[in-house]
Every structure is written in C-alpha cells, then in structure tokens.
Amino acid sequence: TVTKHISVTVNGALRQAEVEPRLLLAHFLRDVLDLTGTHIGCDTSQCGACTVMVNGEAVKSCTMLAVQADGAAVTTVEGLGQMDAMHPIQQGFWEKHGLQCGFCTPGVMMAMVGLLKENPDPSEEEIRDGLEGVICRCTGYQFIVSAVQHAAKLIREAEETKQAM
Ligand code: FES
Known part of the structure; x- marks a missing residue:
C-alpha cells in the first residue's frame, strides 16, 4: 500500500506518521495516536461525537482524511484541560x-x-x-x-x- 508522511500538531505536540491516504482523521487520532476521547458514533457523519478543532474550527473528524490535516493544528478533548485545571x-x-x-x-x-x-x-x-x-x-x-x-x-x-x- 502507498502511504503518505504527515505531520500534525495535536494538542500542542508535533506528531508524525506514515498513513494510508484513505485513513480518516478520526481513526488517525484514535488508532494511531491512541487519543480515544474522540468518539465514533455513526458512519453517516451525523452524530458529531467525533468533533475536534482543526486550525481553530470545529470539524467532524470522520469527514476529513488524516492527510488533509497534514500541517494543521488539531485539538481533541484530551487537549482541553485536566481534572485539576479544567477548561x-x-x-x-x-x-x-x-x-x-x-x-x-x-x-x-x-x-x-x-x-x-x-x-x-x-x-x-x-x-x-x-x-x-x-x-x-x-x-x-x-x-x-x-x-x-x-x-x-x-x-x-x-x-x-x-x-x-
Ligand atoms: Fe458520527 Fe463523525 S462519527 S459524525
């Protein structure tokens, strides 16, 4: 399979990976980066459980390919805050x-x-x-x-x- 190298800043940290062009951003976050706070609740881009911020805008991460996030800054729920310093x-x-x-x-x-x-x-x-x-x-x-x-x-x-x- 052909893969593509991507660099994405996720919750402030630069993450790099070789990904298949068809990999969805939602799966990249969950399966490659192990950020499982981003949920997948449908396969029709309706539920919004997969919403993350991409370059400051809320995006359903199941509607975007990981390769489209190359060079972008992504914030997931894990990047919002912690128990002792909540957003x-x-x-x-x-x-x-x-x-x-x-x-x-x-x-x-x-x-x-x-x-x-x-x-x-x-x-x-x-x-x-x-x-x-x-x-x-x-x-x-x-x-x-x-x-x-x-x-x-x-x-x-x-x-x-x-x-x-
Ligand atoms: Fe339902 Fe993305 S998983 S909108």
Missing part, C-alpha cells in the same frame, strides 16, 4: 451536569468550544442551533444548554479579570 467548557459540564452516558460529550464540548469562540455570549436559541450537528440521546439537551451558558459566563469572567489586571 471552562469542562467546568460547565461538570457543574451543570451536562451529560448522562457521556458518549457524545467530547464531541459536544468541542463543538461548543467552537461556538463560544465565535459567540462568547450565546442565547439559548443560538446554543441549540449550534448543537444541531451533534446528537445526544439522553439529556434532552437542557442540561447541555445550561452547561454551555455556564461555561460562557466563566470564560467572560476570566476575560474581565484579565482585562482588569
């Missing part, structure tokens, strides 16, 4: 119980990181619109909306503190 979106989901089974959560969080970058103060409707590309089967979305609103507030407060300093 505001993780803090939001933690405090507002934004998940039940948790399968969709990594993808939902990455999609919402993308939304909050573009719109730091989204209305409930804007959050629900932003959630259209990600499917959650258990929460009924209300707790996810509260979690995102809470995260947005945390991010805005952190910005205000930074500006005041």
